[in-house]
Amino acid sequence: MSVDINDRITLAHGDGGLKSRELVSDLFLKYFTGEPLRALTDSAILAQAEATIAFTTDAFVISPLFFPGGDIGKLSVTGTVNDLAVMGATPRYISASFILEEGFPVSDLKRIVASMAKTAGEAGVEVVTGDTKVVRKGEADGIFIVTSGLGFFRKGRTPLMPSLIRPGDLVLINGYVGDHGVAVLSSREGITLTTPVSSDCMPLSDLIESVLETCPSGSVRCMRDPTRGGLATVVNELAEASNLEIVLDEQSIPIREEVRAACDIFGLDPLYLANEGKVVAVVDSKWAEAAVGAMRSIPGGEEARIIGEVRECTGCGGPGSERCGRTDERSEKGRTDLNRNETALAPARPGKGRALLRLAIGGTRILRTLSGSELPRIC
Amino acid sequence: MSRETVFDRYKDPSAARYLLDRVKELAEDLKNGGDPIKVMEVCGTHTVQLSKTGIRSALEGAVRFVSGPGCPVCVTDxxxxxxxxxxxxxxxxxxxxxxxxxxxxxxxxxxxxxxxxxxxxxxxxxxxxxxxxxxxxxxxxxxxxxxxxxxxxxxxxxxxxxxxxxxxxxxxxxxxxxxxPPAMRALLEDSDVEVSAYILPGHVSTILGKRAFDFVSSDYGYPSAIAGFEPVDILLALFSILNVMRAGAAPKPGVINCYPRAVTDDxxxxxxxxxxxxxxxxxxxxxxxxxxxxxxxxxxxxxxxxxxxxxxxxxxxxxxxxxxxxGAPPLSAGCMCGYILKGKITPVECPLFSTACTPETPVGPCMVSGEGACAAYYYDR
CATH class of the missing domain: 3.40.50.11740 (HypD, alpha/beta domain 2)
Incomplete structure (x- = not known):
C-alpha cells in the first residue's frame, strides 16, 4: 500500500497509525531528504560547534494556497529563512508542522511539499523535523503550516539590531514593493489584471550573504523583511526601536506601474502591502553604494536602490508633544492644529522616532503604522 | 501612446510643483491678507489624495480644504x-x-x-x-x-x-x-455651510456626466470644477476655480470639467x-x-x-x-461627524479626534473608512 495521489486526506492520516506512516514515508521523506529527518527520531540531533544561534518560528495561513509566483509551501520556507537571514545569521535548519483538513487533496499536499523542498534547497536549509495532524472537515482551511528555523552566526558576525542605527545611515531596499500583496489579492478575488503581477516570494539568504560579504562588519546596521504591514510598517518599527527619524523619498521607492494601478482600483497603498522577497537594510552611508551593488549582483536584487536616510528625530518635540508620531502618550490638550506653522512648535528634542515620507511635490508627511489590516474600499 | 505615459503626465512632480506655486500665488492674492480660501472637496478619494500627495499641507494658510459628504461609509446613518x-x-x-x-x-x-x-x-x-x-x-x-x-x-x-x-x-x-447631486443641493441650501468653491467628484461625474453638476454654478453661482485624482488633476481644478473667483463679477462659466479624459457631458x-x-x-x-x-x-x-x-x-x-x-440620528456621544460632513469644523477640532476616536477604536465612520475625513487627517498629522 502507498499514498494514492488521487486520494484525499482522512483523519487516519493524522492518527499516528499505518496511514500516518505511509504519508511520512511516501510523501514527506520523498521530498525532505536530510539525514537528521530520515532518522525519524522524536527530536532531530544537530551536531554543531558552539555558536550564536538565531531561532525563529512562523505560522502560515493563506488563501489561495497557490498564487502567481508562489504557494503556501514556498512561503513557509522563505518566511522563516528570511527572518533568520535579516538578523545576519546563516539559515541552516527548519522544522515543518502541518495541520491538514480532512478531505484535503493529496495531490495538493504533494505539490506544496515539493515546493518546500525546492525552496529549502535554494535557501541552503534542511528540513530536519516535523509533524502532521489532521482535523475534521471545516476545522481548518485546507492546510496550515508552521515552520521554525535555526541559523548560525558566522565567525566575526554579530546580530543586526535597530539599536545599531545611527543618524546619517542610508536605507536600502532590494526591489519593487507591493508585488506579493497584489498577486495574492488579485488571485484570491479572481481579478484579472492587464499585466499580471507575480509574488516576489523568494529566500533572501544569498542576497543578504552577498551584502554581508561586501560590507565590513558593523557597517550594515540592521535589516528587516517588510512582510505584513509592508514597507511603511517596518520603517516605523525601525524608527521607533532606534529613537531616530527615518525619511523615505517617495520618488525613489520602486513600485511597479501595474501594482500602483491595482492599488488605485482596490483603494490600497503599496507601502502597506506585504512583500515576501524584500529586505530593508540600514547601512552606514559610506557603504551604501557597495551594498546596493552587492544586492544587484544577486537575482532578486536587480532593482536595489537607496530609498531614504536616517536622522535625529527633529520635528516632534518628544512623546506626548503635538507633532510626535506616537499617539499613546498624547495629552488631553494634545490636539493637532493643522493650520499652525511647524516652526511655532515646541523646540526639538530627542523623542521616540518616527517615519516620514518626502513627497514628490515637496514637503514631507508622517508615514504611519497600519492599524489592523487594509480593507478594500467602496467608492 | 502607452497608458503609462498618459497617467505619468498627471503625476509629473515638476508639473505639480509648478501648478502648486501658481495656485498658492492666486490664493494669496485672492484672500488678500484675510482668511484662507475655503474649498470643499466633495469626494472622499480627493480627501485622501490631498493628504497623501501633501497638497493640503503645502497650501496651508492659503487654501483651507473642507471635506464634503463624499465617503459612502461615512454618510451611512x-x-x-x-x-x-x-x-x-x-x-x-x-x-x-x-x-x-x-x-x-x-x-x-x-x-x-x-x-x-x-x-x-x-x-x-x-x-x-x-x-x-x-x-x-x-x-x-x-x-x-x-x-x-x-x-x-x-x-x-x-x-x-x-x-x-x-x-x-x-x-x-x-x-x-x-x-x-441631491446632497450637494442640500449643502448649497444650508446657510451653515460656508465654502467659496467646490471640487466636484471625478468618479461620480464619470457616471452622471458634467451636466448633472451644472446647477452648482448655474443655480447657486459657486465656482466649481470636476477633478481627477492625480496631483496635477487636483491642482488644475483648484487653479481653474481660483481663476473664476479672481474674475469676480464677470459672467461665471458652468462647472469646469478638469477631468475630460474620463468625464463627458452626459x-x-x-x-x-x-x-x-x-x-x-x-x-x-x-x-x-x-x-x-x-x-x-x-x-x-x-x-x-x-x-x-x-x-x-x-x-x-x-x-x-x-x-x-x-430625524437627526442619535450619534455616539461627542462624535461631531455631522459638523465635519458639512464642513463646519475640521476633524482635528472634534474633541474625540485622536483621543477617544482613532482608527483602532473608531467612534464615528469618518475615522473608519480610508476615505473618511477623520482618518485622512489622522494619517496626515
Missing part, C-alpha cells in the same frame, strides 16, 4: 448600520459587504464584532461576487449591503438583472445607496439606464445631514422582490422609526 447588524444576526443569513463597512460602529456593535461572534459576514469586491455566493449556496439567503454612490450602483443593478434573469431567488439587496449613458431600470429615487437618511428628499436609491418594479428590508423580519432602527425631516 448609524441606524442603517444597526439594521445591517440585525440582519447579519439572523440565523442562516450570509451578509456580503465591501471591506470598509466592517469596522463601522453601530450603536452597540459592528459587523466585524458580529462576525467574531458567529455571524456569516463576507468581504467581497464586487456585487457579482455576492451573486456567485448565492448561486453556490442556494439553500441560504445571501444579502448584499448596497452602500455607495452612483459609482457602485450600476454594478449592483447589473447583479440584480442577472439574478432576475437566472431566477436566483436567495439573493437580496439591502438598499442604502445614496445620490450625490456621462455613462448605459450605466445610467441600468440604474433607472432597477432603482427609483427615495428619501434617505444621511449621517450628519439628516433626511434628504430623493437622495437614495430604492428598488422598483419587479426588482422590489430583492429588497432585504421587505423580505426579512428583523428589529428595525431606521425606516419605520425615522421621524421625518428632523
Amino acid at each position: 448609524q441606524r442603517t448600520i444597526d439594521d445591517m447588524i440585525s440582519l447579519a444576526r439572523l440565523p442562516g443569513v450570509i451578509v456580503c459587504t465591501f471591506g470598509d463597512m466592517m469596522k463601522v460602529p453601530g450603536t452597540y456593535t459592528s459587523l466585524y464584532e458580529e462576525r467574531a461572534r458567529g455571524a456569516d459576514v463576507r468581504i467581497i469586491y464586487s456585487p457579482m461576487d455576492a451573486l456567485q455566493i448565492a448561486r453556490e449556496v442556494p439553500q441560504r439567503p445571501v444579502v448584499f449591503l448596497g452602500v455607495g454612490f452612483e459609482t457602485t450602483a450600476p454594478a449592483v443593478a447589473l447583479a440584480l438583472k442577472s439574478a432576475l434573469q437566472h431566477k436566483i431567488r436567495n439573493f437580496y439587496l439591502f438598499p442604502a445607496h445614496k445620490l450625490v 456621462g455613462n449613458v448605459r450605466a445610467k439606464a441600468l440604474m433607472s431600470e432597477c432603482f427609483k429615487p427615495v428619501d434617505a437618511l444621511w449621517r450628519g445631514l439628516g433626511l434628504i428628499p430623493e437622495s437614495g436609491l430604492g428598488l422598483k418594479g419587479e426588482y422590489s422582490r430583492f429588497d432585504a428590508r421587505e423580505y426579512f423580519d428583523f428589529p428595525r432602527f431606521s425606516g419605520d422609526h425615522c421621524d421625518g425631516r428632523t
Whole structure:
C-alpha cells in the first residue's frame, strides 16, 4: 500500500497509525531528504560547534494556497529563512508542522511539499523535523503550516539590531514593493489584471550573504523583511526601536506601474502591502553604494536602490508633544492644529522616532503604522 | 501612446510643483491678507489624495480644504448600520459587504464584532461576487449591503438583472445607496455651510456626466470644477476655480470639467439606464445631514422582490422609526461627524479626534473608512 495521489486526506492520516506512516514515508521523506529527518527520531540531533544561534518560528495561513509566483509551501520556507537571514545569521535548519483538513487533496499536499523542498534547497536549509495532524472537515482551511528555523552566526558576525542605527545611515531596499500583496489579492478575488503581477516570494539568504560579504562588519546596521504591514510598517518599527527619524523619498521607492494601478482600483497603498522577497537594510552611508551593488549582483536584487536616510528625530518635540508620531502618550490638550506653522512648535528634542515620507511635490508627511489590516474600499 | 505615459503626465512632480506655486500665488492674492480660501472637496478619494500627495499641507494658510459628504461609509446613518447588524444576526443569513463597512460602529456593535461572534459576514469586491455566493449556496439567503454612490450602483443593478434573469431567488439587496447631486443641493441650501468653491467628484461625474453638476454654478453661482485624482488633476481644478473667483463679477462659466479624459457631458449613458431600470429615487437618511428628499436609491418594479428590508423580519432602527425631516440620528456621544460632513469644523477640532476616536477604536465612520475625513487627517498629522 502507498499514498494514492488521487486520494484525499482522512483523519487516519493524522492518527499516528499505518496511514500516518505511509504519508511520512511516501510523501514527506520523498521530498525532505536530510539525514537528521530520515532518522525519524522524536527530536532531530544537530551536531554543531558552539555558536550564536538565531531561532525563529512562523505560522502560515493563506488563501489561495497557490498564487502567481508562489504557494503556501514556498512561503513557509522563505518566511522563516528570511527572518533568520535579516538578523545576519546563516539559515541552516527548519522544522515543518502541518495541520491538514480532512478531505484535503493529496495531490495538493504533494505539490506544496515539493515546493518546500525546492525552496529549502535554494535557501541552503534542511528540513530536519516535523509533524502532521489532521482535523475534521471545516476545522481548518485546507492546510496550515508552521515552520521554525535555526541559523548560525558566522565567525566575526554579530546580530543586526535597530539599536545599531545611527543618524546619517542610508536605507536600502532590494526591489519593487507591493508585488506579493497584489498577486495574492488579485488571485484570491479572481481579478484579472492587464499585466499580471507575480509574488516576489523568494529566500533572501544569498542576497543578504552577498551584502554581508561586501560590507565590513558593523557597517550594515540592521535589516528587516517588510512582510505584513509592508514597507511603511517596518520603517516605523525601525524608527521607533532606534529613537531616530527615518525619511523615505517617495520618488525613489520602486513600485511597479501595474501594482500602483491595482492599488488605485482596490483603494490600497503599496507601502502597506506585504512583500515576501524584500529586505530593508540600514547601512552606514559610506557603504551604501557597495551594498546596493552587492544586492544587484544577486537575482532578486536587480532593482536595489537607496530609498531614504536616517536622522535625529527633529520635528516632534518628544512623546506626548503635538507633532510626535506616537499617539499613546498624547495629552488631553494634545490636539493637532493643522493650520499652525511647524516652526511655532515646541523646540526639538530627542523623542521616540518616527517615519516620514518626502513627497514628490515637496514637503514631507508622517508615514504611519497600519492599524489592523487594509480593507478594500467602496467608492 | 502607452497608458503609462498618459497617467505619468498627471503625476509629473515638476508639473505639480509648478501648478502648486501658481495656485498658492492666486490664493494669496485672492484672500488678500484675510482668511484662507475655503474649498470643499466633495469626494472622499480627493480627501485622501490631498493628504497623501501633501497638497493640503503645502497650501496651508492659503487654501483651507473642507471635506464634503463624499465617503459612502461615512454618510451611512448609524441606524442603517444597526439594521445591517440585525440582519447579519439572523440565523442562516450570509451578509456580503465591501471591506470598509466592517469596522463601522453601530450603536452597540459592528459587523466585524458580529462576525467574531458567529455571524456569516463576507468581504467581497464586487456585487457579482455576492451573486456567485448565492448561486453556490442556494439553500441560504445571501444579502448584499448596497452602500455607495452612483459609482457602485450600476454594478449592483447589473447583479440584480442577472439574478432576475437566472431566477436566483436567495439573493437580496439591502438598499442604502445614496445620490450625490441631491446632497450637494442640500449643502448649497444650508446657510451653515460656508465654502467659496467646490471640487466636484471625478468618479461620480464619470457616471452622471458634467451636466448633472451644472446647477452648482448655474443655480447657486459657486465656482466649481470636476477633478481627477492625480496631483496635477487636483491642482488644475483648484487653479481653474481660483481663476473664476479672481474674475469676480464677470459672467461665471458652468462647472469646469478638469477631468475630460474620463468625464463627458452626459456621462455613462448605459450605466445610467441600468440604474433607472432597477432603482427609483427615495428619501434617505444621511449621517450628519439628516433626511434628504430623493437622495437614495430604492428598488422598483419587479426588482422590489430583492429588497432585504421587505423580505426579512428583523428589529428595525431606521425606516419605520425615522421621524421625518428632523430625524437627526442619535450619534455616539461627542462624535461631531455631522459638523465635519458639512464642513463646519475640521476633524482635528472634534474633541474625540485622536483621543477617544482613532482608527483602532473608531467612534464615528469618518475615522473608519480610508476615505473618511477623520482618518485622512489622522494619517496626515
